[in-house]
Amino acid sequence: MTSTSEAVDATQLGVGTWVIDPVHSSISFSVRHLLVAKVRGMFETFSGAVVVADDGTPSVTAEIAVNSINTRNDRRDAHLTSADYFDAEKYPTATFTSTGVRADGDKYAIDGDFTLKGVTKPVTLDLEFNGVIRVMDYGEVAGFEASVVLNRKDFGIDLALPFDTGSKIVSDKVGDKATITLEIEALKQA
Template sequence: MTTAALSLPGLSVGTWTIDPTHSTVGFVVRHLVVSKVRGTFNDFTGAITVAEDGTLSVQAQIQVASIGTNNEQRDGHIKSADFFDVEHFPVATFVSTGVRAEGSNHVVEGEFTLHGITKPVELALDFAGVNPGMGNGPVAGFEATTTINRKDFGINIEMPLEGGGVVVGEKITINLEIEAGLTD
């Protein structure tokens, strides 16, 4: 574990709960080799906990069936056993194992579980700061990104193209834009 006390100005001790109304869990994947499909997961929860010694821990859950790509047919296929198999694997989770400074930014190390398989991932984290909020207490902003390979998580569908390549790329970029409020 590489967790160390971090200097994140204004981020006080306590639990910062993710506000799903003001946050986004998004992804980008190659389609037909030449373009990209973007989507979001619309049902998620999580928290960032700041301990007395300044160390951070993060945990989050995503309801995989909440996927949206602006195409109902595609969303239905992605929910099927060909991809996420939401009937058997309805939740994806992230639990941090450490946080380290990297230049002026940070890296959150953790265990990501998707499709019943858990793998280590690293999220490049940009801390946007803390704002007093609008009468309900302070809010903090974070942006994070990571790239995973869907095959590492047992999503092995190929769908090869006649001219080479596959319909859906293997690399998935996950983008998080998080607003969290101090709840205790």
């Protein structure tokens, strides 16, 4: 019996271009709703790549189609893509471009510029590199998990709907504990 996959050095991402496989990747988020629950969603259309230079220095780029948001509620999704929130007609994509990658204990931190709704801010993603595997007829596949904290007000999304108590319907930060989660598989290009 022939093995269909084999492990590759899990501590090193090889030189070259690694393209995000959207079929086996996800970008998801959660946001507080009415201060007592969470609404979860995802972006269904995105692309990106990790490029490892000959000297081993990695760089990351990514693009998200903002109108691909899916919270399992068409009415809410239409509102989120409207000018009240993402203004997807005027700003159809969100982008990330790394400015550096550094070790952070047994994980990594990716510093970069994130642009949403025409506003660019520096952000840091916490990254876990899950290793590389070579799959017959598929090539080398790398796995990553990343998370980032974003405050929506930093990107010009400042719709507050106050209650009589003075609290807000939507919290100021996006995500469970203000976290957006990325589960990424990337394929090495020949």
